[in-house]
Amino acid sequence: MNVTIALEHRFLRTPDGSYWSETLYPRAFWSRYLSVFDRVIILARVHDAPTKRESWQRVDGDRVSFAPIPAYVGPSAFLLSLRGVREAVRQAGLERTAVILRVPGMISSVVSSTLQDGQPYGVEVIGDPREVFSRRAMSHPLRLFFRSWFTRTLKRQCQKAACSLYVTERVLQTRYPPGTRYSAGTHYPPGTSKPGQSTQGRWEEHFSVGASDADMQDDAFVDSISEKIASAGAKAEADRAGRRFRLIHIGTLEVLYKAPDVLLAALARCVARGLDAEVVIIGDGRERVRMERLAQRLGLADRAKFLGLLPAGEAIRRELDRSDLFVLPSRTEGMPRALIEAMARGLPCIGTSVGGIPELLPEVALVPRDDINSLAAKILQLAGDSKLRMSLAEMNLAAARRFHESLLQPKRLAFYQCVRTATEAWRKARGAAA
Numbered sequence: 001m002n003v004t005i006a007l008e009h010r011f012l013r014t015p016d017g018s019y020w021s022e023t024l025y026p027r028a029f030w031s032r033y034l035s036v037f038d039r040v041i042i043l044a045r046v047h048d049a050p051t052k053r054e055s056w057q058r059v060d061g062d063r064v065s066f067a068p069i070p071a072y073v074g075p076s077a078f079l080l081s082l083r084g085v086r087e088a089v090r091q092a093g094l095e096r097t098a099v100i101l102r103v104p105g106m107i108s109s110v111v112s113s114t115l116q117d118g119q120p121y122g123v124e125v126i127g128d129p130r131e132v133f134s135r136r137a138m139s140h141p142l143r144l145f146f147r148s149w150f151t152r153t154l155k156r157q158c159q160k161a162a163c164s165l166y167v168t169e170r171v172l173q174t175r176y177p178p179g180t181r182y183s184a185g186t187h188y189p190p191g192t193s194k195p196g197q198s199t200q201g202r203w204e205e206h207f208s209v210g211a212s213d214a215d216m217q218d219d220a221f222v223d224s225i226s227e228k229i230a231s232a233g234a235k236a237e238a239d240r241a242g243r244r245f246r247l248i249h250i251g252t253l254e255v256l257y258k259a260p261d262v263l264l265a266a267l268a269r270c271v272a273r274g275l276d277a278e279v280v281i282i283g284d285g286r287e288r289v290r291m292e293r294l295a296q297r298l299g300l301a302d303r304a305k306f307l308g309l310l311p312a313g314e315a316i317r318r319e320l321d322r323s324d325l326f327v328l329p330s331r332t333e334g335m336p337r338a339l340i341e342a343m344a345r346g347l348p349c350i351g352t353s354v355g356g357i358p359e360l361l362p363e364v365a366l367v368p369r370d371d372i373n374s375l376a377a378k379i380l381q382l383a384g385d386s387k388l389r390m391s392l393a394e395m396n397l398a399a400a401r402r403f404h405e406s407l408l409q410p411k412r413l414a415f416y417q418c419v420r421t422a423t424e425a426w427r428k429a430r431g432a433a434a
Contacts, residue, residue: 001037001038001097001098001420001423001424002037002038002039002040002041002096002097002098003033003036003037003039003040003041003097003098003099003100003416003419003420004041004042004043004067004092004094004097004098004099004100005033005040005041005042005043005099005100005101005102006043006044006099006100006101006102006105006107006108006111007025007042007043007044007101007102007105007107007108008044008045008102008104008105008106008107008108009021009024009025009044009045010044010045010046010047010071010073011025011042011044011045011046011047011059011066011068012046012047012048012049012052012056013046013047013048013049013066013068014048014049014050014051014052015048015050018052018058018060019042019046019058019059019060019066020049020052020056020057020058020059021056021057021059022053022055022056022057022284022309023252023309025042025059026057026058026059026312027057027058027059027060027061027062027064028215029215030042030059030064032215032409032412033416034063035413035416036413036416036417036420037098037416037420038063039063039064039065040063040064040065041065041066041067041092041097042059042060042064042065042066042067043066043067043069043088043089043092043107043111044066044068044069044107045068045069045070045071045072045107046066046068046069046071047071048071055308055309055310055311057311057312067088067091067092068088069085069088069089069107070084070085070088072085075106075142075146078106082110085106085107085110086110086114089107089110089111089114090114094111094114094115094116094119095116095119097423098121098122098419098420098423099111099115099119099120099121099122099419099423100121100122100123100124100416100419101121101122101123101124101157101161102123102124102126103123103124103125103126103127103154103157103158104125104127104128104129104132104150104153104154108123108157109150109153109157112153112157112160118426118430119423119426120161120162120163120419120422120423120425120426121161121162121419122161122162122163122164122165122415122416122418122419122422123157123158123161123163123164123165124164124165124166124167124415125154125158125164125165125166125167125172125176125334126167126213126334126335127332127333127334127355128171128172128175128176128332128334128355129146129147129150129151129154130147130151130175131331131332131333131354131355132147132150132257132332133146133147133150134147134331134332154176155176158176158177158178158179159177159178159179160179161178161179161206162206162207162418162419162422162423163206163207163208163415163418163419163422164178164206164207164208164209164415165208165209165210165211165411165412165415166208166209166210166211167210167211167212167213167334167335167356168210168212168334168335168355168356168359169210169356169359170210170359171355171356171358171359172334172355172356173208173210178206178207178208179206207414207415207418209411209412209414209415210411211408211411211412211415212335212337212340212356212403212408213334213335213337214335214337214340214341214403214408215405215408215409216340216341216344216400216403216404216405217404217405218404219313219317220317220341220344220345221344221345221397221400221401221404222344222345222346222397224346224397225346225390225393225394225397228321228345228346244276244277244278244303245275245276245277245278245324245325245383246277246278246279246280246322246323246324246325247263247267247277247278247279247280247323247324247325247326247327247379248279248280248281248282248319248320248323248325248326248327248342248347249263249279249280249281249282249283249326249327249328250281250282250283250316250326250328250338250341250342251282251283251328251330251338252283252284252285253281253283253284253285253286253287253288253291254284254285254286254287255285255287256287256331257330257331257332257333258283258328258329258330258331259329259330259331259352259369259370260281260283260287260291261291261294262329262370262371262372262375263279263281263327263329263375264279264291264294264295264298264300264304265294265298265372266329266372266373266375266376266379267279267298267300267303267304267376267379268298268299268300269372269373269376270376270379270380270383271299271300271303273376273380275379275380275383277303277379277383278302278303278304278305279300279303279304279305279327280305280307280319280323281304281305281306281307282307282308282309282310282316282319283308283309284308284309288306288308291306292304292306307319316341317341317345320341320342320345320347321345323347324347324348324383324389325347325348325349325350325379325382325383325389326339326342326343326347326348326349326350327349327350327351327375327379328349328350328351328352328357329350329351329352329367329369329370329375330351330352330354330355330357330369331352331354331369331370332354332355333352333354333355333356333357334355334356335355335356335359335360336351336355336356336357336360339351339357339360339361340360340400340403342396343360343396343397343399343400344396344397344400344401344403346393346394346396346397347393347396348365348382348388348389348390348392348393348396349361349365349392349396350365350366350367350375350378350379350382351365351366351367352366352367352368352369353366353367353368353369354369360396360399361396361399362392362395364388364392365378365392
């Protein structure tokens with residue numbers, strides 16, 4: 001059985017028909033589904049590009065293909081493209097495959113509204129629209145409408161799904177709880193049955209599991225904090241003592257969900273209070289130029305280094321290992337992979353109290369969203385307390401080990417199998433009814 005996976009990410013297609021991603025979801029990501037399904041069909045936006053950039057990662061090939069959606073950027077463009085999006089969804093042949101929706105998203109909303117009567121689907125809940133469309137995260141004039149509509153839609157999608165996977169352990173499950181499902185895979189309110197249908201079916205507990213998107217292999221982790229320090233050697237430690245305190249931030253600059261503007265403002269206040277520090281920002285997008293100009297206005301021209309996109313893996317780990325503190329002042333989050341990667345390298349970290357971040361970091365490492373003063377104070381506290389940094393690094397490494405691929409993939413496989421079983425039952429019942 002094949003599976004169609006609908007998601008909001010934007011992919012790129014070169015003239016030779018190859019599909020690429022600038023950041024997330026390379027071909028290796030989709031391998032996790034192929035232990036249960038024969039083929040993965042990606043239902044997502046595709047932008048045509050004349051040439052491939054060196055940093056792009058190949059997505060299609062070896063049982064992974066695309067059902068492309070017309071390209072659009074932003075809610076207004078989506079509304080203008082809605083007819084074409086619906087037509088592309090109809091042509092995808094969803095009745096012939098299992099269906100998984102990575103939610104929230106506009107494409108997944110179109111898909112869930114066009115599925116056939118009773119057709120089961122799974123949801124992978126990777127974010128919270130209440131935070132995505134908050135005042136600080138988005139300034140669109142229809143923000144309040146989108147926030148209300150997407151929140152209600154996500155709740156309904158989770159209630160009606162046959163199976164659910166959440167990237168958090170508690171937060172998203174509480175806000176968008178799963179429902180119940182009929183044993184044949186058809187959804188009706190508990191205690192009712194479809195007219196003419198046998199009442200011998202039964203109501204079952206909805207299958208739900210928490211499993212992060214992170215796929216952390218052995219090489220993502222340092223062995224221990226003490227060995228990490230020892231491996232640096234005496235010379236490296238001497239060099240370390242003579243250089244600036246180094247912050248690192250990883251996140252998209254396409255939109256300001258990760259709040260690099262807040263980080264830059266907080267760093268400027270730390271420098272004004274006497275901290276000799278710098279920040280390395282990894283990521284790219286349309287807001288990069290504005291953030292570079294902000295750094296200059298704040299007097300951080302020689303203290304803020306924008307490295308752009310870096311290949312996943314060794315290049316990222318190298319920058320993490322050169323840093324003293326990872327800072328993620330996000331305005332909205334699911335379960336941030338970049339934070340988990342930093343924790344796995346034995347870095348002390350600061351994050352905001354949004355999404356799944358409080359499930360990862362202790363209270364002492366959390367600050368309120370959009371609070372520049374609190375973030376600056378926390379940076380100064382950790383910069384001046386090496387014992388606290390060491391303690392947090394130890395806790396972070398232990399917490400990151402919960403996200404090793406050997407622990408997460410069995411949970412995902414159980415979710416995929418649930419989606420497949422529900423789809424097979426629906427198709428069998430549909431064939432019998434015909």
